[in-house]
Amino acid sequence: MTSRLGPRAAGTNGSDFKHRERGAPHYQMSASLKSEVRKLNLVHLLIWLLVAAQVIVSHFSLVSHDTVSMPYQWEYPYLLSLLPLLCSSLSLPKNNISYLVISMISAGLFSVAPLIYGGMEMFPVAQQLYRHGKAYRFIFGFSAVTVMYLIMVIAVQVHAWQLYYMKKLLDSWFNATQEKKKK
Numbered sequence: 001m002t003s004r005l006g007p008r009a010a011g012t013n014g015s016d017f018k019h020r021e022r023g024a025p026h027y028q029m030s031a032s033l034k035s036e037v038r039k040l041n042l043v044h045l046l047i048w049l050l051v052a053a054q055v056i057v058s059h060f061s062l063v064s065h066d067t068v069s070m071p072y073q074w075e076y077p078y079l080l081s082l083l084p085l086l087c088s089s090l091s092l093p094k095n096n097i098s099y100l101v102i103s104m105i106s107a108g109l110f111s112v113a114p115l116i117y118g119g120m121e122m123f124p125v126a127q128q129l130y131r132h133g134k135a136y137r138f139i140f141g142f143s144a145v146t147v148m149y150l151i152m153v154i155a156v157q158v159h160a161w162q163l164y165y166m167k168k169l170l171d172s173w174f175n176a177t178q179e180k181k182k183k
Contacts, residue, residue: 033165033168033169033172034169036161036165037088037092037162037165037166037169038089040161040162041085041088043158044085044155044158044159044162047151047154048079048081050151051071051075051078051079054071055071055076058070058071066138067138067139067140069137069138069144072121072122073118074114074115075118077113077114078114078118080114081110083106084102084103084104084107084111087103087106088162097170097173101170104163107163107166108163111155111159112156112159115156118148118152119149119152122145122149125137126145126149
């Protein structure tokens with residue numbers, strides 16, 4: 001121990017850290033991957049809130065349909081993407097493998113699949129907009145198809161990274177449980 005007033009204790013010149021124990025690599029990886037998944041879950045929640053806000057505002061006619069257009073069909077199943085978000089959040093505190101697997105499977109069904117369908121659903125409208133310059137749906141004065149494609153591009157990247165990090169996290173947790181079973 002050192003003090004500001006007295007001499008430094010013998011053998012504590014700062015080079016005595018190499019012998020100390022460190023956490024196992026899979027624990028370190030698990031902690032960093034959990035952090036990344038939490039960040040992506042937050043971005044996913046923000047995207048979900050944007051889509052939910054458009055659906056709610058248009059269905060309850062809170063503003064004119066000229067300001068916020070009716071949602072596309074893909075937006076309704078995308079609202080179910082809250083399920084993988086919740087399962088992912090529940091799996092992180094106690095390293096629950098089953099919740100993480102459910103989250104990964106449901107992310108494919110409720111997050112990625114509606115985005116793929118939405119890309120196909122909106123393609124003719126986008127083609128018409130960029131060929132002829134005519135838009136029929138608007139969100140705050142911007143073409144709805146342009147705004148929704150922008151959201152979709154961000155959402156696809158978020159969900160791809162989520163699935164990637166959840167797979168790496170699942171591998172890390174699975175390796176840790178296999179090591180425990182060997183002992």
